[in-house]
Amino acid sequence: MAAPRGLVQRVDQELHRREVLPRGVRLVVAVSGGADSVALLRLMAFLNGSAHWNWRLVVGHVDHGMRGRESAADARFVARLARDLGLPFALAKLRLGKHASEAEAREGRLRALEAMVRARRCAGVVMGHHADDQAETVLLRILRGCGIAGLGGMRAVETVGRLRIYRPLLGVGGAGVTRAELRAWLEQIGQTWREDATNAIGGDDGYLRNRVRAELLPRMQALAPGAVGAMGRLALLAQGAEEVIERRVAEVLAAAVVERSARRVVLRREILRAAAPLICGEVLRHAVETVGGSRETADFERIGEAVRGVRKRAGGLIFEMGRGVRVSVGRDVQVSRG
Numbered sequence: 001m002a003a004p005r006g007l008v009q010r011v012d013q014e015l016h017r018r019e020v021l022p023r024g025v026r027l028v029v030a031v032s033g034g035a036d037s038v039a040l041l042r043l044m045a046f047l048n049g050s051a052h053w054n055w056r057l058v059v060g061h062v063d064h065g066m067r068g069r070e071s072a073a074d075a076r077f078v079a080r081l082a083r084d085l086g087l088p089f090a091l092a093k094l095r096l097g098k099h100a101s102e103a104e105a106r107e108g109r110l111r112a113l114e115a116m117v118r119a120r121r122c123a124g125v126v127m128g129h130h131a132d133d134q135a136e137t138v139l140l141r142i143l144r145g146c147g148i149a150g151l152g153g154m155r156a157v158e159t160v161g162r163l164r165i166y167r168p169l170l171g172v173g174g175a176g177v178t179r180a181e182l183r184a185w186l187e188q189i190g191q192t193w194r195e196d197a198t199n200a201i202g203g204d205d206g207y208l209r210n211r212v213r214a215e216l217l218p219r220m221q222a223l224a225p226g227a228v229g230a231m232g233r234l235a236l237l238a239q240g241a242e243e244v245i246e247r248r249v250a251e252v253l254a255a256a257v258v259e260r261s262a263r264r265v266v267l268r269r270e271i272l273r274a275a276a277p278l279i280c281g282e283v284l285r286h287a288v289e290t291v292g293g294s295r296e297t298a299d300f301e302r303i304g305e306a307v308r309g310v311r312k313r314a315g316g317l318i319f320e321m322g323r324g325v326r327v328s329v330g331r332d333v334q335v336s337r338g
Helices: 007-018 035-047 069-084 102-119 131-144 179-189 203-223 227-256 269-274 277-290 300-311
Strands: 026-030 056-063 089-093 124-126 157-160 163-166 257-260 264-268 317-322 325-329 332-337
Touching: 007 035, 007 179, 026 035, 026 102, 035 056, 035 179, 056 069, 056 102, 069 089, 089 102, 102 124, 102 163, 131 179, 131 203, 131 227, 203 227, 227 257, 227 264, 227 269, 227 277, 264 269, 264 277, 269 277, 269 300, 269 332, 277 300, 277 325, 277 332, 300 317, 300 325
Parallel strands: 026 056, 026 124, 056 089, 124 163
Antiparallel strands: 157 163, 257 264, 264 332, 317 325, 325 332
């Protein structure tokens, strides 16, 4: 079947422009059977019809074991699709149970996909996250409280543990391909799909995401039809800002460190005082994590207090960061545990 024009061309042009996916490598395409992942697979199969990309694709499916017979039917559907496309099929079976949370399902899914990638000697896994997914992710992080890194949402390319993840549908045309566009394209080419099991995951985390998807995002779209695209562009801008901040933090950290070990980091106070408060805070957070603290305990309020202490002229100040970590401000700044 000839590839329809439009969406295929848009994705192809974006992949050429941004080089999200490497050429000539073996890749696992994660396919749940839902519209998004089925569209991703069909798009990549169409693109691979040219000699340019030369991917060796493996269709990977994770049976979460959360819907009984429906889960098995999802697996059979994806296996048939792989066979119809002439592609190898890999199946991983989990037994999470119907009450598993979104976080548990995600962790299990990533472990299974990582095993597939290793077993098949692939460069990584390709996922069908799109503009709506990105908007939901950014909104969830805002609701839970996040910084610039959180506003960046999902990255088109990232590494989680030892698993390389590619999301080629993010950022297409600046904002990404929408859920509606993918479904319309599948209908155009006559491709069916199954409802994605991950859209109805339980637990508090799944409940909030489902509310954002079903209620909040549609309301935003009704008020401002370009809301999904705006959230995608915000994410790209935040990713760029984060890269700039990370470079500056690395520079200040290199200049400020006097001593560093697993239990203590000593920093030159004058270097921290000269840095912007945001940069100073990120340097302190890095030091806190170095000695065994966490971002959860060294939160916005605690780090903010420590930054204000560093910028004062007084000495002998101590700020507790949780998990036994403290920031002591004197002539220099000492971050220590225990």
